[in-house]
Amino acid sequence: MSHYHIDTNCIHAGYEPGNGEPRVLPIVQSTTFKYDSAEMLGELFDLKADGFFYTRLGNPTIDAVEKKIAALEGGVGALLTSSGQAASMISVLNICPAGGHVVCSSAIYGGTFNLFYKTMREMGLEFTFLPADCTAEELNAAFQPNTRCVFAETLTNPSLVVTDLELYAKTAHAHGVPLIVDNTFPTPVNCRPFTFGADIVTHSTTKYMDGHAVQVGGVIVDSGNFNWENGKFPGLTEPDESYHGIVYTKQFGKAAYIVKARTHLMRDLGAQSSPNNAFLLNLGLETLAVRMERHCSNALAVAKHLEQNDKIAWVNYPGLESSKYYGLAKKYMPNGTCGVISFGVKGGREAAAGFMEGLKLASIVIHVADLRTCVLHPASTTHRQLNDEQLKEAGIGADMIRMSVGIENIEDILEDIDQSLKNL
Template identity: 60%
Template sequence: MKDETKCLHAGYHPKNAEPRVVPIVQSTTYVYDSTDDVAAVFDDPMKSLIYSRFGNPTVMAVEDKIAELEGGVGALCTSSGQAAVLLAILNICNAGDSFISTPQIYGGSTNLFSFTLKRLGIECIYLDQDATDEEILRAFKPNTKAVFGETLANPALTVLDIERFASIAHMRNVPLIVDNTFATPILCKPFEFGADIVIHSTSKYMDGHAVQIGGVIVDSGKFDWTKGCFPGLTEPDESYHGISYTETYGNKAYIIKARMQLMRDFGVYPAAHSAFLLNLGLETMAVRMKQYCENAMKVARYLKDVEKVEKVIYPGLNSDANHTLAQKYLKGCSGVITFIIRGGRTNAVRFMDALELASNEVHVADIRTCVLHPASETHRQLNDEQLAAAGIDAGMVRISVGLENVTDILADLEKAFAKIRCAEVFLQ
C-alpha cells in the first residue's frame, strides 16, 4: 500500500502521480523565455497560452472534458450560457445576415435574437417546430447562415426533431446549432443526429448545485464551412496576419475562430475557480441525471391526476405530444416539468407562494426542487402573442424536480394545491 504521508513531504514526486481533481491555475498571465516566443504566440494563439481572458489551463481541462462528453473536436467555455448563444451566432453571422430559429426557446435567447441581434443588423426568422420541410426551406434567404433550436425547449418542453432540422439546414449548406442544456450529453448527444454545433448553459445540470454561472460551445468538427458562404472562416483574417481558419485549422476552424477572434474581443471567459466548480458537477452528472428523471416521472404522473391541473407537459409521459420524439432522441426527459393550473395566472401564483420545500427562484436544473412562473418572471418581456408562440400559458408553472426524497416533494405539492382549493371556497 502506498504511503500516503510521503506525498505530503516537499520534493516527493512518485512516478506517474496525478492530482485527483483538476488543479486551479489562478493566474491571469504566463511567462515566456524570449520576446520571439511571445511574438510567435501572438501570431498564432493556438501555439500556447497568452492571457486568461481567452485561455486558462483549468478552464481548458474542463473544455476538453465537455468536448469528449458531446463527441466534439473542441469546446470553448464562456462566462454564461447567454454568452455562449451570442458567440455561437456571431461566429458565423455578420450585419446583414439572418438565421432561422424555432420560437420554442429560452426567453433570454428570444430577447437576444429579437432585439439585441436585430440592433446589430442580424435577423432571426422564427419558424415553428411543427412547420413542414417545405415551409422551412421557403423561409431561407440568400443571407441565412444557421438554424437554431433546443433539444428540450425551456420551458415549453417540446423536443426538437434534430435529424429533420439538420437535414434541412444541410440542404442549404448551413449548420444546425442545438442548445442541449436540459438534456445534457447524458440524455442526448445531438452530434449523433446530425447537429453541427452544441451549446449549454453549464449553470444548469452540468453544474447542478447553483454555485456558478457559465456556458460552453462545442464544435462537432463535421460541418464543411467551405461549401457555404462563410467568409469569416474561409477568407484571411486580417486581425491575425491573414490566417484562414479553414485552411490552417481544418475541422477545428469554427471553435478556434470563436476563441481567437470573439473571445479575444469580448472577453467573456470564465474564471479558473468557476471551471473547478463546474468540473465537480460534471463528475456526478451521470448519476444525478438518472435520479432527476426518475423523480420527475413520479411527479408528472401525480400531476396528471390533480383536478386543478389542466395539462401536464413532460415528454416522458405516453400522453405527451412529444413522447415519440423523446423516445427517439432522449434517454430520459430531465427533471423539468411544465404544467398548467386551472384559473390562470392568479391560481398559478397562489400555488407557488404556498410551496415550502420547493423554492420560487429564477433558476432550474438544481439539486433542489424549484418552481417558476414564466409568464410573470423569465418571459415577462414577451407580449401575449409571443408567449403563445413560445408555448407559454398564463397558468403555466415550470417545476424543476430536485434530488430530495420524492415523497417529500409530492407532499409539498399536495399542500400547495390544497391552498388553492381553500382560497376558492373562501372567495365563494
C-alpha cells in the same frame, strides 16, 4: 478516453494527472503565464504554437473542462464562456455577421429570444422565428439567400417541445448552413445532438452541468463535421488580417469554427469563464450522469402524480405517454429527458401563484435545473418581455408553472405538492 462510457468520462475526461500531480483538477488562478523568450510569446500570439499566455484566451483549468465537455458531446473542441447568453451570441456571431440571417425556433429560452429579437437585430442580423414543431415545408420556406445558420433547442425551455433534430439538420444542410442546438436541458447524458446531424452545440452550464447553482457559465462545442468551404463563410475561409492573414480552415481544419470563436470573438468580446468557475463546473460535471438519472425519475413520478389530481388543468412532460412529443422523446432521448415539467393549475394565474406560494420544500426562484426542487411562473418572469402573440408562439400560457424537480426523496416532493394543492 473516447472508449469509455459517458458516465466514466464525466469523471475522468479532460484531465489526466501525471506522477505526483494533483488527482483533482487544480485551480490555476493566474491571468498570465511566463515565457523565456519574446519569440515564443510571439508565436503564441500568431497562433503558430499551442500554450497559455492570457486567461481570456486560455487557461489550464478552463482548458481541461473544455476538453471534458467536448468529449461528452463528441466534438473536436469547446469554448467556455461567462454565461449561456454569451455562448448563444458567440455561436451565431462567429459565422453570421451583420447582414446575415438566422432561422430560429420561437420556443426557446426567453433570454435567448430577447438576445436575438432585440439586441442582435440592432447589431444588424436578421431572424425568422418558427414554431419548434413546424413542418418541413414551413422550415424550408424560412430560408433566405443570406441565411447562415439554424438555431434551436433540443428540448425547449420552458414549453418542453422536443425538436426533430434530424429534420432541422437535414433542412439546414440542404441550404448549405449548419444547425446550432442548445442542449442545456437534456445534457449530453440524455442526448448527443451531433449523432443526429447537429453541427454546433451550446449549453448554459449554469443549469444541469453545474447542478448546484454556484456558477454562471456557458459553453460552445464544435462537432468538426460541417464543411465551411462552400462559399458562405468567408470569415473562416478568407485571410484574417488581425492574425497576419491566417485562414482558419486551412490552418486548423476540422477545428476551424471553434478556434475562430476563441481567437477572434473571445479575444474581442472578453466573455470568458473564470478559472474558479471552471473548477466549480467540473465538480458538477463529475456527478452529472447520476444526477440526471435521479432528476428524470423524479420528474416522471411528479408528472404522473399531477395527471391524477383534479386541481391540475394539464401536464406537459415528454416522458409521459400522453405527451404529443413522447415518440420524438423516445427517439432522441431514450434514457430520459430532463427534470423540468410544466403544468397548469385550474384557476389561471392567481391559482398558479397560490400554489407556488404554498410550497414548503420547493422554492420560487428564477433558476432551473439544479439539485433542489424549484418553481417559476414564466409568463411573468423569464418570458415577461414577450407580448401575448410571442408567448403563444413560445407555447407559454398565463397559467403555466415550470417546475424543476430536484433530487430530493420523491415522497417528500410529492407530499409538498399535495399539501399546497389541498390548500387552494
